Amino acid sequence: MSKFQPLAAYDAASDGQYQLLPLKFTALDRNRYVVTNMVGEYAVLARETVHALARHTLRPSDPHYSELKAKHFLRDADSDVAVDLLALKSCTRYQRLADFTALHIFVVSLRCEHSCPYCQVSRQSDDRLAFDMSKETATRALELAFRSPSPVLKIEFQGGEPLLNFPLIKFIVEKALEKNHEIQRDLQFVITTNLALLTDEVLEFCKAHGVLLSTSLDGPADLHNANRPRPGRDSYERAVAGIKRAREVLGHDGVSALMTTTRASLGRVRNIVDEYIAQGFNNVFFRSLSPYGFAVKTKTYAAYDTSEWLNFYFEGLRYIIELNKNGRPFVESYAAMILTKMLTPFDTGYVDLMSPAGVGIAAVVYNYDGDVYVSDESRMLAEMGDKTFCMGNVHERTYEELFGSDTLLTPLEESFAGSVPMCNDCAFEPYCGADPVYHYATQGDFVGRKPLSGFCEKNMAIFRGLIGMMEEDPETKRLFRRWAAR
Amino acid sequence: MLTLNSRNVVLEGLAKGQRSMVLRLRQGGPEPLSLEQNEALFMQSGAAVGPGQTVLALERNANAAAHASGRIIVPDEFDYLGDGDVLAVELERPAVRVLYRRNSRHNSFLLTERCNHYCLMCSQPPKDINDDWIVDELFQAIPLISPETRSLGFTGGEPTLLGERFLRLVSVMREHLPATALHILSNGRRFVDPQFARAYAAIGHPDAMLGIPIYSASSQTHDHIVQADGAFDETVRGILNLKTCGQKVEIRVVVHQLNYAHLPVLAEFITRNLTFVDHVALMGLEMTGFAKANMDALWIDPVDYRQQLYEAAAVLQDFGLPTSIYNHQLCTIDRRIWPLAAKSISDWKNEYRLECLDCGVRERCGGFFATGRSRLSRHIRPMREN
Ligand code: SF4
Ligand code: SF4
Numbered sequence: 001m002s003k004f005q006p007l008a009a010y011d012a013a014s015d016g017q018y019q020l021l022p023l024k025f026t027a028l029d030r031n032r033y034v035v036t037n038m039v040g041e042y043a044v045l046a047r048e049t050v051h052a053l054a055r056h057t058l059r060p061s062d063p064h065y066s067e068l069k070a071k072h073f074l075r076d077a078d079s080d081v082a083v084d085l086l087a088l089k090s091c092t093r094y095q096r097l098a099d100f101t102a103l104h105i106f107v108v109s110l111r112c113e114h115s116c117p118y119c120q121v122s123r124q125s126d127d128r129l130a131f132d133m134s135k136e137t138a139t140r141a142l143e144l145a146f147r148s149p150s151p152v153l154k155i156e157f158q159g160g161e162p163l164l165n166f167p168l169i170k171f172i173v174e175k176a177l178e179k180n181h182e183i184q185r186d187l188q189f190v191i192t193t194n195l196a197l198l199t200d201e202v203l204e205f206c207k208a209h210g211v212l213l214s215t216s217l218d219g220p221a222d223l224h225n226a227n228r229p230r231p232g233r234d235s236y237e238r239a240v241a242g243i244k245r246a247r248e249v250l251g252h253d254g255v256s257a258l259m260t261t262t263r264a265s266l267g268r269v270r271n272i273v274d275e276y277i278a279q280g281f282n283n284v285f286f287r288s289l290s291p292y293g294f295a296v297k298t299k300t301y302a303a304y305d306t307s308e309w310l311n312f313y314f315e316g317l318r319y320i321i322e323l324n325k326n327g328r329p330f331v332e333s334y335a336a337m338i339l340t341k342m343l344t345p346f347d348t349g350y351v352d353l354m355s356p357a358g359v360g361i362a363a364v365v366y367n368y369d370g371d372v373y374v375s376d377e378s379r380m381l382a383e384m385g386d387k388t389f390c391m392g393n394v395h396e397r398t399y400e401e402l403f404g405s406d407t408l409l410t411p412l413e414e415s416f417a418g419s420v421p422m423c424n425d426c427a428f429e430p431y432c433g434a435d436p437v438y439h440y441a442t443q444g445d446f447v448g449r450k451p452l453s454g455f456c457e458k459n460m461a462i463f464r465g466l467i468g469m470m471e472e473d474p475e476t477k478r479l480f481r482r483w484a485a486r
Numbered sequence: 487m488l489t490l491n492s493r494n495v496v497l498e499g500l501a502k503g504q505r506s507m508v509l510r511l512r513q514g515g516p517e518p519l520s521l522e523q524n525e526a527l528f529m530q531s532g533a534a535v536g537p538g539q540t541v542l543a544l545e546r547n548a549n550a551a552a553h554a555s556g557r558i559i560v561p562d563e564f565d566y567l568g569d570g571d572v573l574a575v576e577l578e579r580p581a582v583r584v585l586y587r588r589n590s591r592h593n594s595f596l597l598t599e600r601c602n603h604y605c606l607m608c609s610q611p612p613k614d615i616n617d618d619w620i621v622d623e624l625f626q627a628i629p630l631i632s633p634e635t636r637s638l639g640f641t642g643g644e645p646t647l648l649g650e651r652f653l654r655l656v657s658v659m660r661e662h663l664p665a666t667a668l669h670i671l672s673n674g675r676r677f678v679d680p681q682f683a684r685a686y687a688a689i690g691h692p693d694a695m696l697g698i699p700i701y702s703a704s705s706q707t708h709d710h711i712v713q714a715d716g717a718f719d720e721t722v723r724g725i726l727n728l729k730t731c732g733q734k735v736e737i738r739v740v741v742h743q744l745n746y747a748h749l750p751v752l753a754e755f756i757t758r759n760l761t762f763v764d765h766v767a768l769m770g771l772e773m774t775g776f777a778k779a780n781m782d783a784l785w786i787d788p789v790d791y792r793q794q795l796y797e798a799a800a801v802l803q804d805f806g807l808p809t810s811i812y813n814h815q816l817c818t819i820d821r822r823i824w825p826l827a828a829k830s831i832s833d834w835k836n837e838y839r840l841e842c843l844d845c846g847v848r849e850r851c852g853g854f855f856a857t858g859r860s861r862l863s864r865h866i867r868p869m870r871e872n
Contacts, residue, residue, distance in 0.1 A: 004606060004780065010709035041758060060706075066748050070703035070755045079705035081719040085759045088726070344805065345758055481804035 013076030016060060021082065023073050025050055026427035033427075034467055039089040040341055040430035041071045044471050092345045096362065101403075102349070103363035104145040105156045105376060106172060108133045109165035110368050114194055114230045123160065132165045133368040138172050140394040141366035146179055147399040154188040156214075158376070160368075163197040173209050190214050194228070194235065195242025203249040213246050215239055217257040217279065219265060219272040227262050243279055257281055261288050261312060263303035269316035273323070277330065284320075285333035286313050288458065290377055290438070306454045310461050317465075324479050331483055335466060339484035341431045342466070351375065353459075355417035357434035360391065360408040370394040372402055374411070377437045389437060411436035411446040422450040428463040432456075489563040493581045496548075496559040500540065506576045508585070508623055510630040511542060513569035524630055526558065528567055542567070558582065572630045574623055585627050586635075594639030594669075595624055597652065601644040603673050604713035607740060607777040607784055612643055621651050628655075629662050637667040646676035653685055660691045667693040671738075674698035675717060677724035687731035695734040695764065698725060702745045703755035711744055722760075729762050736765040742784040746791035753798035757805040766802050768795060770813030772855045781861065788818040789865040796820035816851045817841075818863045827852060844868040
């Protein structure tokens with residue numbers, strides 16, 4: 001008789017009994033299912049395995065048993081640490097909720113010298129009084145921003161073209177830094193600008209106060225200039241020259257870029273990626289047009305549908321993966337954010353992919369006239385005459401009144417994906433978001449019917465696509481893990 | 487392989503009345519040295535001995551030591567000894583045990599032979615005996631150790647079974663050797679008691695790391711391997727408590743037949759649930775102690791788990807967890823994870839094979855345990871750097 005005991009002696013669950021922990025499953029393709037647990041860990045399983053799992057007939061000897069136990073899809077009598085770990089992971093995932101609003105967007109001017117057809121809000125006007133934010137409004141908005149308990153406060157200047165009201169930006173930055181002396185938050189500033197009006201004065205100020213720049217780059221010159229008309233037809237040239245100058249002063253990472261996909265972009269995704277690489281960027285964020293404002297009016301948005309956009313997206317993603325395999329590190333940021341949710345215990349805090357929705361509680365917009373909106377998209381809706389998502393005006397409401405308003409709380413509560421038809425059964429829900437503004441804009445209520453939702457169609461395709469690609473190719477999986485962990 | 491212990495010693499003129507004494511060696515020279523109370527002269531020919539001094543001499547130098555007042559004569563294999571080394575001399579047996587070598591990077595102290603695990607592959611089979619004298623001796627030895635020592639290890643047995651005395655030892659380390667990194671091998675179960683975890687953290691050692699084994703993400707398998715029911719849950723909770731108190735934790739995984747298949751699952755479990763640990767070590771099996779007795783159940787040629795080891799290491803590395811591979815010959819593992827492989831087998835056990843003579847990567851290869859001769863990978867072959 002050996003002094004060592006066999007496995008059975010340490011297995012309190014040798015009767016094969018187990019309990020299911022909260023899980024959901026959705027078909028990946030004809031034969032396989034994606035199963036996720038409550039914190040977004042996933043497994044891809046054959047249909048029979050899912051059946052066996054759900055019917056409590058999966059044998060401990062089945063190779064999937066230990067995997068499903070380790071990933072907290074099931075627990076057996078041998079161990080009860082799974083529940084503690086799930087609790088810990090849930091805390092990690094929802095940590096940002098307690099921090100509350102981190103991103104505070106200041107629309108310092110609605111005026112712009114560009115006339116982009118898809119732009120939802122800007123005005124060609126010299127009327128400063130009508131379309132610029134005043135110092136009084138800025139001061140009040142800043143007070144509200146500092147009421148947020150978030151340890152990180154990111155103040156983003158938008159427009160229009162915010163540089164048209166640069167004196168106010170200076171005023172806000174200096175005032176915020178002064179306030180921060182006692183309050184000591186991690187304070188960050190970003191100006192979202194087309195760079196056409198970049199001056200040395202602006203750059204010196206940014207450098208001295210740690211302000212970053214975020215600009216638009218839609219692709220090569222012809223595409224960018226077609227998307228972004230301005231007098232002189234030189235938007236691209238000005239953007240590229242601006243990026244270069246900004247880097248000289250602020251350092252290479254002092255300026256980032258965002259692209260917008262228009263009808264003209266479709267079929268040119270490789271050119272777009274190549275352009276980003278040529279300009280020295282390590283990532284691109286493929287964004288579709290949002291169905292708001294002038295974009296809907298001018299039918300630019302309707303100029304392509306979700307499936308066309310998805311073709312564009314996946315062609316771009318495959319191209320980027322090829323580049324990486326050939327030794328050129330480059331990231332697609334939307335995929336990277338989703339992968340972080342899929343593969344790590346952390347959440348990215350990206351407003352569109354949050355549930356409870358990120359509107360108001362992750363990001364908030366102070367419009368030029370002092371109106372406070374739950375998101376950038378919702379102020380665009382307001383420009384079309386629908387102020388459903390206006391929480392009130394900075395001069396009329398207190399912090400408590402604004403952030404405790406039904407205008408904010410009702411859409412948050414109603415759209416919560418965990419209790420919304422279809423989402424509540426969807427395996428991708430831990431990666432997805434609620435986006436009440438989108439669904440209101442397209443379907444007239446905060447929830448929307450997901451089978452008709454472009455948001456759902458787009459995201460579900462991307463979730464499936466990313467998981468499918470990882471299953472197909474181990475090298476892609478490694479690349480994606482590195483993106484997720486960035 | 488160095489000889490660290492010997493009963494083949496002659497003791498003369500040493501004070502009696504105690505079981506043992508702990509001494510620090512000083513290298514003798516032509517001028518007599520003044521020695522402290524716990525010091526002995528390491529006798530080289532021509533060295534001057536002061537009055538009343540104790541010397542330690544190799545057999546071949548015994549004559550030169552003849553006129554010293556206290557004499558410890560040890561076999562010639564101890565010629566590696568040098569200035570600053572610390573040893574215990576057992577007066578009654580008699581015997582000599584080398585506790586610390588100043589020139590070695592691999593000094594470690596066994597704190598106790600008692601353990602609440604009974605691991606199938608234990609290289610230091612536990613004994614249920616009262617061995618409190620070991621720690622008594624360490625309390626004497628630690629103050630004699632050079633404060634420039636880069637790192638020291640505590641092993642067992644299970645050091646935390648000593649409870650209060652374990653904590654005191656860590657405090658003494660912090661007091662005497664604040665610049666020395668301390669690496670403690672523990673199964674972590676004792677830290678399931680948050681108070682114990684807090685008491686450990688309260689010592690405030692500036693650079694202590696607990697190396698804690700998790701062999702499988704499946705509780706059954708882990709408990710079977712360590713032969714202790716409920717161990718998995720306690721170890722995991724212990725790690726959570728330690729990290730809550732901001733303590734450094736390393737996870738150590740010995741790979742063998744009972745756990746290699748699910749190694750990638752374990753790696754994912756770590757990145758998902760214990761993502762805050764400071765280091766993960768994936769280790770080869772040392773064919774010694776219980777591992778020999780359980781050889782058939784445990785042995786698997788590393789080449790046969792090459793894929794799983796690669797997968798697991800890749801997962802950990804991709805998520806940015808500092809990861810090392812210990813005790814593996816480079817020719818048996820996937821070349822993509824070579825950068826993680828450390829030359830890890832303690833120097834006194836490290837040996838190479840004939841095949842290694844032509845090998846282009848021998849300098850950074852893990853080599854073999856001298857004790858592991860009984861089982862060798864069938865894939866030992868010279869490799870090239872590229
Ligand atoms: S919106 Fe669609 S993809 Fe997202 S959770 Fe709901 S059903 Fe799933
Ligand atoms: S041949 Fe020897 S030195 Fe070379 S990799 Fe193999 S074990 Fe290491």
